[in-house]
Amino acid sequence: MEVSSEQVFQALYETVYMVSVSLVFATVIGLPLGILLVVTRKGHILENSAIFSALNPVINVLRSVPFIILLVAIIPFTRLVVGTSIGTTAAIVPLVIYTGPYIARLVENSLLEINPGIIEAAEAMGATPLQIIFRFLIPETLGSLILSITTATIGLIGATAMAGAVGGGGIGDLAITYGYQRFSTITIVATVIILVVLVQGIQSLGNVFARKIRRN
Amino acid sequence: MGIGAAVWKEQSPAGSPSEAKEGMIAFQQVSKTFESGGKTVEALKDVTLTVEKGDIFGVIGFSGAGKSTLLRTVNLLERPTAGSVIVDGKDLSKLSVKELRSVKKNIGMIFQQFNLLETKTVFDNVAMPLVLGDTPKKQIRERVDELLSFVGLTDKAGSYPNQLSGGQKQRVGIARALATNPSILLSDEATSALDPQTTESILQLLQRVNKEYNITILMITHEMNVIKEICNRVAVMEHGAVVEQGSVLDVFANPQTEVARNFVKSVVRDDIPPSVHKLLAAKRGKSKIIKIHFIGESTGQPMLSQVAKRFNSDVNVLFGSITELAGVPFGNLIVELAGNEADIARAYHYIQQQNVTVKEIVS
Known part of the structure; x- marks a missing residue:
């Protein structure tokens, strides 16, 4: 039994929906956490070992749980947040919990790339910590931040393949249920091509924006 | 020492900054220790120095002598462990965070590695200290245009730092440091990354900053040539302590310590070839x-x-x-x-x- 093009479009829609909504929420959570991880570390502008040493292991723990386990493990929490534990929207909750800490780490790495001399210059100018974050730290590492978000987006696409386990649908689910379980080679090939194009497109877009901002 | 400290306490609250009898920058028995891996490192040992208004004061020493730490106590990038730094009549350690930020607007700083924002144009870099202070746009434009013309970079306003030479980058750094009309300029090895010719032109620019804007300059360097070119007073540092200080002429003519003699020799040969x-x-x-x-x-x-x-x-x-x-x-x-x-x-x-x-x- 072959899949219809309608099913493919439906699956593509579900993937794009899950990825984009999860990305927005994961960024809203991950970006501030990543900033916190940088500015609260020793010797930085808002040094605070309590926050840093509380945050750091929590992010590590969340990062080390395999997504398929996390997906199932937090079902009660998912139900609490979106009222159901089945379906595309329900898949978004674990996707956010999975990707948020990942983005935090990526953001942390990007922000650490800044030349410490820039921060010193900012402090010498009498900039407040918020000014340092928004006028120096983020603008100077924006190119790298965009690449980080690009990497996170591609990671999300991979994770959505497992969303089928909670009835989330999407391209990955299509590949498993029709392609793998029903031996439809054409479905496998088609879904892989779609995913490759999607990933390639997102990476290229990220690269273009990053290059534009980095000015070289 | 005890008497000196008492006099200071009496003068600083009442003394008007413009009189500056106590000097523009006064280091009073400043010490700084770092804890590093269980070891205590004394970066500054009981440093007492006075930089008078209008001075171009040079602090020379080898790397690790503590001069960089000393410079950074002036805008509290480094906080002294003991002693006090009095800038324009104000004891920095006694100021609130907010007061300190406003004092910092009175102290410009330039760096060896320039520390410009790579993603901002020359104009926006120079404007940054004014943007932080919420200065109106029109005023920012006027001030930045004036400064870029002062440093000779009017035509580079729209360029990005990676399109500039080292000397031009330092000119941008100087313009940025002057944006808020400071009365003090701190120079952290500002010419050490530059070739001799560019060094010369940057030193001349600093001299103009001193004369035309009447800005007191405190500079650290490991090059005696820089001291010789533009400083009127000099302090020699070794292992965190000031071992010698005085007018440049006195120190050059009659160096008292081995380290000072070596620095003098680097610009005035007295050995026989x-x-x-x-x-x-x-x-x-x-x-x-x-x-x-x-x-x-x-x-x-x-x-x-x-x-x-x-x-x-x-x-x-x-x-x-x-x-x-x-x-x-x-x-x-x-x-x-x-x-x-x-x-x-x-x-x-x-x-x-x-x-x-x-x-x-x-x-």
Whole structure:
């Protein structure tokens, strides 16, 4: 039994929906956490070992749980947040919990790339910590931040393949249920091509924006 | 020390900054220790220094001498462990965070690595300190245009730092440091990453900053040449302590410590080059070889021609190193006096009575 093009479009829609909504929420959570991880570390502008040493292991723990386990493990929490534990929207909750800490780490790495001399210059100018974050730290590492978000987006696409386990649908689910379980080679090939194009497109877009901002 | 500290406490709250009797920047027994891996490192040991209004004050020392830490105590990028730093009459350690930020607007800083924002244009870099202070846009434009013209970069306003040379980047750094109209400029090895020619032009620019804007400059460097070019006062640091300080002329003329002597030697040679050694060996016994060290008006030449005329002796300059410090000639001459013995003795005696230091060389 072959899949219809309608099913493919439906699956593509579900993937794009899950990825984009999860990305927005994961960024809203991950970006501030990543900033916190940088500015609260020793010797930085808002040094605070309590926050840093509380945050750091929590992010590590969340990062080390395999997504398929996390997906199932937090079902009660998912139900609490979106009222159901089945379906595309329900898949978004674990996707956010999975990707948020990942983005935090990526953001942390990007922000650490800044030349410490820039921060010193900012402090010498009498900039407040918020000014340092928004006028120096983020603008100077924006190119790298965009690449980080690009990497996170591609990671999300991979994770959505497992969303089928909670009835989330999407391209990955299509590949498993029709392609793998029903031996439809054409479905496998088609879904892989779609995913490759999607990933390639997102990476290229990220690269273009990053290059534009980095000015070289 | 105790008395000094008491006087300070009396003066600082009441003393008006413009009188600046206590100096523009006063370091009072400043110490700073770092804890690093269980070890305590003393970066600054009991440093007491006064930088007067209008000075271009140079602090020289090898890397690790503590000069960078000292500079950073002036805008509290480093907080002293003990002692106080008084800037324009205000004890920084006693200010609130908010007051400190406003004091920092009065202190510009430039860096060895320029520390410009790579993603911002030259214009936006220079404007940054004003943007932070919520200055109106029109005022920012006027001020930045004025500063870019002052540093000679009007045509680069729209360029990005990676399109500029090192010297141009430092000019942007200087313009940025001046944006908020500070009365103090801190220079952290500002010319150390530049070639000699660019160094020269940046030093001239700093001199203009000092003269035209009446800005007191405190600079740290490991290059005695920089001190020689533009400073009027100098302090020599070693292992976290100031081992010598005074006017540039005094320190150059009469260095008291080994480290200061070495720095002076790096710009004013007083050793005898090998070629002259050979010459001396050949002349041994036939004439008197003397070394004359002079400062200021007692320049060698008129005195030597006097010697030649008065004492009927031949004067032959074998080696000389002359430089100018704060507009005053300064240097060493190695001179051969030839003639009959009595004349030479009288000539030598005459030179000794002049305002120079003279020593016979036995090679």
